[in-house]
Amino acid sequence: MAEKTTREATSKTIFFFHPDLGIGGAERLVIDAAVGLQNRGHKVVLFTSHCDRKHCFDEARDGTLDVRVGGNTIIPPSILSRFSILCSILRQLHLILQVHLSPELRALQPDAYFVDQLSAGLPLLQLLRPRGRVLFYCHFPDLLLVQGRGRWWKRAYRLPFDWLEQWSMGFADAVAVNSEFTKRVVRRTWPGLARRKDLQVVYPCVGAAAAADKAQGDGVEGPGDSEPLWGGKKFLLSINRFERKKDVGLAIRAFAGLGADARRGVRLVLAGGYDPRVAENVAYHRELARLAEALGLRAMTAQTHPTALEVPDDVEVLFLLSVPHRLKAALLASARLLVYTPAGEHFGIVPVEAMLAGLPVLAAADEGGPTETVVDGLTGWLRPAADPPAWSAVMHHVLHTADPAELAALSRAGAARARDRFGAHQMARRLDDVLDGMLRAPARTWSWTPTAAAGAAALAVLAAVAAVVSRALLLLAYSPRP
Template sequence: MAQKKSIVFFHPDLGIGGAERLVIDAAVGLQARGHKVTIFTSHCDPGHCFEEARDGTLDVRVRGNSLVPSSIFGRFAILCAILRQLHLVCIVALWNYELDHLRPTHFFVDQLSAAVPLLRFLYTDVGILFYCHFPDQLLAQKGEGAIAVLKKGYRVPFNAIESWSTASSHGIVVNSKFTGGVVKRVFPRLAKRDLKVVYPCVDTSTANQLQKKSMWSGRKVILSINRFEKKKDVALAVKAFASLDAPIRKSALLVIAGGYDPRVQENVNTHQELQQLADSFKLSHETHKSLPDPSAISENTSVLCLLSVPDTLKQSLLASADLLVYTPQNEHFGIVPLEAMLAQVPVLAANEGGPLETVVEGETGWLRDVRKPEEWAAVMSRVLSHPNPAELRKMGENGRKRVQGEFSKEQMALRLDQSLDQVSDPHKKPQEPPTIPSWLWMVIIVAIVAISLSLGATWLLFFLLNQSKAMQDSIQQHNAAQTITEQVIAVTTQIVKNEL
């Protein structure tokens, strides 16, 4: 029987998102395999997290959230994230010795690697596995013009820290082969490292309960599920749908569903752009925040936008769909195609990035060039005209079998467990000597943090001084206005007296 492990997770913000879903699934899966799992995070709002993080399924502990904010006036997010993670580790390792009481055999760190060198320094006999979703420096917003230059300079030390701290892990796993290739290109020091692939998973336990059931009788449904963001390129689906022959298009409905937050300007802008695009093709469209009655949708509607769909509605949409279109270019992985395949829906996706590893051409769906909308339209037409319904049913069955065999929670937990076994003893494999001694790197990091805090404090000081000066000027103007008013009153009073 395999030896039981004490695995400690470190995750920055345990909210609701793809990375958080993976962490929860990984923790639950490893716990189901008999290991002790503890999750440390700097933030976890019970009202905005996955159920397993708040219902006692997992041991989630929030630490290191009292000193450093998540951002400073909406900026310096990466600096604050690094400081919060270091603060968390210092609290549980050096302040209350909570980490010692857990007697960890393994550390699982994801999303942010800054604390890995510190963990290696404090716990030399504990193996550290880092799960890389995607290099942070490629996810950071670039800006334009002078802002882009400033941001590029600002990111230099943080990119260096990310590269060095990631390489300090005893083992590194990625969410796809595509991400692994990007990581090796961005971090040259990892070019010779063996990056294991551990795919994210979907819940396959309810697969047999998913039954096809149309929400719109007599109409075929092409479904797109993505956040309302420009990079998701949902416009491609609209363009391809618009180019279909009128008789085929008239009997179909393009449903665009996904995450939408009215406070996020990009979500608002993307939704408006999709509406304008539909108008330019003379496609009638509707938008709903919820869909209590599918029959309320007009028969003349060609494009239906559903904002922030709950999971129950998403499952109903998948059960109604004849084809899922997944349009993002160079997606790191993409969980939506797996959800569609589990629901026995054929998938049309980009022939690059993560979908190359999930969708099998001709067996579970089709892979097409995002720069050629006509290729996407051809697949849509093929599905909607149903020349061979048995072929589509076979694709759906193949998709479900593939997901159940390769992308279940059990498979992900098994692969993670095997990866943890490989880093169980950090002394088994000799580590490459660092180019710069660890103590010097620590000095450099401390210096960078100190300089960054100094710059932040200086900026805050000048901001407060400017606010104070503006307030003083306002008071002086007010006083001056009062003085002039008093003089006018005095002169007016004197004139009145003289007249009397």
């Protein structure tokens, strides 16, 4: 009873703002953060500009969280598959205005705002909020994620957005990051911001999602918890979104490097987030399929749960697109090794999920979150991403030469590390502490004269870009058809 009274006395109302509640690492973190804070007695409302009930995590659609969609009636997600960053910023500003103008939502008087991915709306949020403080969660500097900067027009187009990202992050009352690696990158990228902000590390968690997977399933008939997939066939597992930066091709090249004899009776399963609306997902999946074919590997793609369970035995590389939760849990329970290929990954939740399931992990040793989560020789192996033969050697060891006692020890150590360092309760408590510290700190005062000038300049640039886009659309709409 005492604990309940304490929670009620310190209960907070927290508004979350996230651009798109799809299926990905950032979305998983936001969902876990919201659920964790809600379980600690706080009132949580999650706002987003897009949430497809067929392509989101269970907690966003089953009533666990209060999810509200807005800011999506004027600006589309992209224009001719371009200008997605501009559209995302304008949708965020629209969403913040919508929330501010709602008497029902204003009456809730939030104590804190949790914003991630897009910082552009923070100045507007600080200007409009009647009370409360703003926490920005930086998964990684967006300016370092943009591809195609080799072209001058791409660099020129991105300049105002790069400036806006750093400038607007300065309006956060506190900034959190997802790993020590990201913290170092933020300090190098924005030294001025790092001097003004105390960057707090809040690791993503596992546990809540795994428990939901086991308890809820996905409403589709499939293997039970104790039934191995494909009749107990040996397989190696990769779980990543179908994006080039994930370097899934490394897993295919390392698997091919095993040789025909070592691959006999073994399969490589490449599962992960796949959205047919995203051109890169579609194109990269095709590239990977061609790579497997070029290396002499028989590949197949399964897009449904039943198809995934009925794969011919001679298929060596299996692509599973957007696997449902229950199948993902079964994959982690039955695989021999998780092959996690991204180098320089900001955090990487999948290796921690694998360790929690008792599955050893092979990950890139270069730099990134997995070097903080995977302990070489204790919970798995870390190997350079530029050395596929070293990855092939680990695969061969796990499949053919490892002692069962060694693999059992790796399994136990990985599960213990995942529970003790990256559990849902640990993440929620850490985030709650960061919010409490932010709310106890003296309120900042904002000088709105220079702010307004800088903001007006930023909006002028956005308006200019929007005008160019609108002009291009008009020319396209009224151009003669062949």
